[in-house]
Amino acid sequence: MADVLVLGGTGTTGRRVVACLRDAGFAARAATRKPGEPGQVRFDWTDRSTHADAVRGVSAVYLLAPIGEAAPAGLVEPFLDDALAAGVRRVVLLSSSAVTADTPGLGDLQRLVRAAPEWAVLKPSWFMQNFTGEHLVAQGVRDGEIVTATGDARVAFVDAGDIAAVAVRALTDPEPHNTEHVLTGPAALSYAEAASVIAARTHRPVRHRAVSTASHAASLTASGIPAEFAAVLAALDEDIRRGAEDRVTRAVEEVTGRPARSFETFVEEEIR
Numbered sequence: 582m583a584d585v586l587v588l589g590g591t592g593t594t595g596r597r598v599v600a601c602l603r604d605a606g607f608a609a610r611a612a613t614r615k616p617g618e619p620g621q622v623r624f625d626w627t628d629r630s631t632h633a634d635a636v637r638g639v640s641a642v643y644l645l646a647p648i649g650e651a652a653p654a655g656l657v658e659p660f661l662d663d664a665l666a667a668g669v670r671r672v673v674l675l676s677s678s679a680v681t682a683d684t685p686g687l688g689d690l691q692r693l694v695r696a697a698p699e700w701a702v703l704k705p706s707w708f709m710q711n712f713t714g715e716h717l718v719a720q721g722v723r724d725g726e727i728v729t730a731t732g733d734a735r736v737a738f739v740d741a742g743d744i745a746a747v748a749v750r751a752l753t754d755p756e757p758h759n760t761e762h763v764l765t766g767p768a769a770l771s772y773a774e775a776a777s778v779i780a781a782r783t784h785r786p787v788r789h790r791a792v793s794t795a796s797h798a799a800s801l802t803a804s805g806i807p808a809e810f811a812a813v814l815a816a817l818d819e820d821i822r823r824g825a826e827d828r829v830t831r832a833v834e835e836v837t838g839r840p841a842r843s844f845e846t847f848v849e850e851e852i853r
C-alpha cells in the first residue's frame with residue numbers, strides 16, 4: 582500500500598494515528614508546518630505550494646479542518662481537488678459529534694469528503710485528553726476547579742487513542758467504510774463526576790463549578806480568547822447542558838474489535 586498522509590500529524594489525534602499506522606506496518610507521512618524528524622513532511626494549509634509534495638505517492642489522507650478557519654472549505658476544497666488528481670482515493674475526516682452537514686463552515690467538509698471515491702467521517706465526542714495538556718479543562722484540573730456552562734449534564738468522553746485506532750481501520754481496511762462513525766467512550770459522565778474520579782485517583786482536590794453560558798463566555802473573553810470564539814465555546818457547553826453528548830455508542834468496539842477505554846483508566850494512566 583502507498584503512504585498514508587496524516588494532516589495534523591503532530592497533534593493530539595494525528596500523532597497517535599501516525600504511531601498506530603507504523604505499528605501496524607503501514608508507511609505514514611506526518612504533516613507539520615515545521616518538519617524536523619524522519620517521516621515528517623512540510624504542510625501548511627495557508628501555503629498551497631506545500632500541498633503537491635505532501636500528497637505525492639499517497640493513497641489515503643487523514644484530514645483535520647484547518648484550525649480556527651470560519652470557512653475551512655475555501656482551503657480544503659482546492660487541497661482535495663489536487664489530492665484526488667494526484668491519485669489519493671481515500672479520505673478520512675476528523676469532524677465532531679457536535680457538527681452535522683448543516684453546521685455552517687465545518688459542515689461543508691463532510692460534504693466535500695463524501696465526494697471522494699472512498700471516505701469516512703469520524704464524529705468523536707469530547708476528548709478525554711482535554712483533561713491533560715494545554716486545554717482549559719486541564720488548567721482547571723491543575724487549579725483544582727473545572728469551570729463549565731454544562732450544568733450537571735453528561736458527556737461520553739472518548740480517548741484520543743481510540744479515535745486513532747478507528748481512523749487507522751478507516752484508512753487501511755480493504756473495504757472503504759463510506760460512513761460516519763460517532764465515537765464515544767464507554768460511559769457518559771458529568772464534569773462533576775469526572776472531577777471526582779480525578780480527585781479520588783490523584784488524591785488532590787478537584788471540583789466542578791457550573792456557571793451560566795453568558796458568564797462562561799465573558800470569563801473566556803477576559804482570559805484572552807477573542808469574544809466571537811468565546812461565544813462559540815460557551816454555546817458548545819450549552820449544547821451539552823441540553824443533553825447533546827449524553828449518549829454512548831459502540832462504534833469504537835465495532836470498528837476496532839476492542840472496548841473503548843474508560844475514563845477511570847485514562848485518569849489512572851495519564852493524570853499525575
Ligand SMILES: NC(=O)c1ccc[n+]([C@@H]2O[C@H](COP(=O)([O-])OP(=O)(O)OC[C@H]3O[C@@H](n4cnc5c(N)ncnc54)[C@H](OP(=O)(O)O)[C@@H]3O)[C@@H](O)[C@H]2O)c1
Nearest residue numbers: 589590591592593594595613614624625626677706707708
Ligand atoms: N478536543 C475535543 O474535545 C474535540 C472533540 C471533537 C472534535 N475535535 C476536533 O479535533 C480537531 C483537532 O484535532 P487534534 O486535537 O488532533 O489536533 P490538535 O492537537 O489541535 O493539533 C492541531 C494540528 O494542526 C496542525 N496545524 C496547525 N495549523 C496548521 C496549518 N496552518 N497548516 C497545517 N497544519 C496546521 C498542527 O501541526 P504543526 O503545529 O506541527 O504544524 C497540529 O498537528 C478539531 O477539528 C476539533 O474540532 C476536538
